[in-house]
Amino acid sequence: MTKKLLGVDVGGVIIDRQNDQTDTSFFGPNFLATTAVPGVFECLQQLHRNGYHIHLVSKCGPTTQQRTLQWLDHHRFFERTGVKPQDVHFCLTRAEKAPICTAQRITHFVDDRLDVLDYLKDVDQLLLFQPNHKDERRWRSSPQRAKLVNHWPEVVRLLS
Numbered sequence: 001m002t003k004k005l006l007g008v009d010v011g012g013v014i015i016d017r018q019n020d021q022t023d024t025s026f027f028g029p030n031f032l033a034t035t036a037v038p039g040v041f042e043c044l045q046q047l048h049r050n051g052y053h054i055h056l057v058s059k060c061g062p063t064t065q066q067r068t069l070q071w072l073d074h075h076r077f078f079e080r081t082g083v084k085p086q087d088v089h090f091c092l093t094r095a096e097k098a099p100i101c102t103a104q105r106i107t108h109f110v111d112d113r114l115d116v117l118d119y120l121k122d123v124d125q126l127l128l129f130q131p132n133h134k135d136e137r138r139w140r141s142s143p144q145r146a147k148l149v150n151h152w153p154e155v156v157r158l159l160s
Contacts, residue, residue, distance in 0.1 A: 004051055005107045006159070007097075010058040010068055012112035013129050014040050014077075031067050032074045037130075039152035041080045046156055048082035055087045055104050057097050059116075065090045095119050110155060114139055117146045127155055 008014065011026070019025050019034045026034040048054055058068060069088070072078065078085055089100045098119040101109060108125040111117055114135040117126045126146035128139055139148055149155050 003053065003105075003107075004159075005105055006047060006052045006054045007057045007101050007104070007106040007109040007123070008044070008054060009109075009111040009113070009116070009129075010056055011060070013037060013110055014056070015068075015071060017112075026067065026071070027064075032071060034071065036075060037152065041075075041077070043152035043156045044081040044083060047159060050160060052108075052159070053087070054081070054083045055089060055100075055106060056083065057089045057091070057100050057106075057109075059091050059094050059097060061092065098122070108159060110149070114144070114146065117144075125159075127158065129155070 011017070014037060015026055016035045016037045023030055025031070044054060060068065077083065089104070091097055091100060094113065094116045097116055098121065101120055102122045106123050108127070109117065109120055109123045110127045110129050112129045112131055114128055114131060117128060120126060127149045128135065128146040129149050131139065136148070139146065147158060149158065
């Protein structure tokens with residue numbers, strides 16, 4: 001049996017962008033109050049129980065890296081999902097997600113940015129999660145390897 005290795009972006013996929021224009025914006029002083037994408041904890045836990053080894057792969061600078069780790073800890077992410085703290089990977093550019101995925105042998109990846117998924121040539125299954133309008137239009141207008149998904153239970157269904 002092939003090992004199932006799932007890569008997951010953080011911003012917009014785990015941490016909800018619905019907070020971006022509110023006082024709980026991840027980039028504001030109340031970043032720990034930023035909510036998670038609905039269903040993400042339960043669905044990642046289910047995928048973990050179903051045999052997926054899950055890696056977080058996030059593009060961000062040092063300040064956002066620190067905030068991300070604090071947010072994950074504050075929300076008991078690792079405890080609630082089964083993801084291991086050592087399986088969090090940061091990079092400074094979107095293109096750098098590709099070598100991380102290759103090194104970790106990621107077989108499936110969930111991201112909200114189509115340009116990130118375009119870089120992931122070594123990943124078998126790509127899921128475009130709740131993309132912005134521009135990425136969704138581009139996805140709909142040309143053939144893509146990625147499947148469009150709108151919520152976490154749909155991710156679980158596709159990966160089960």
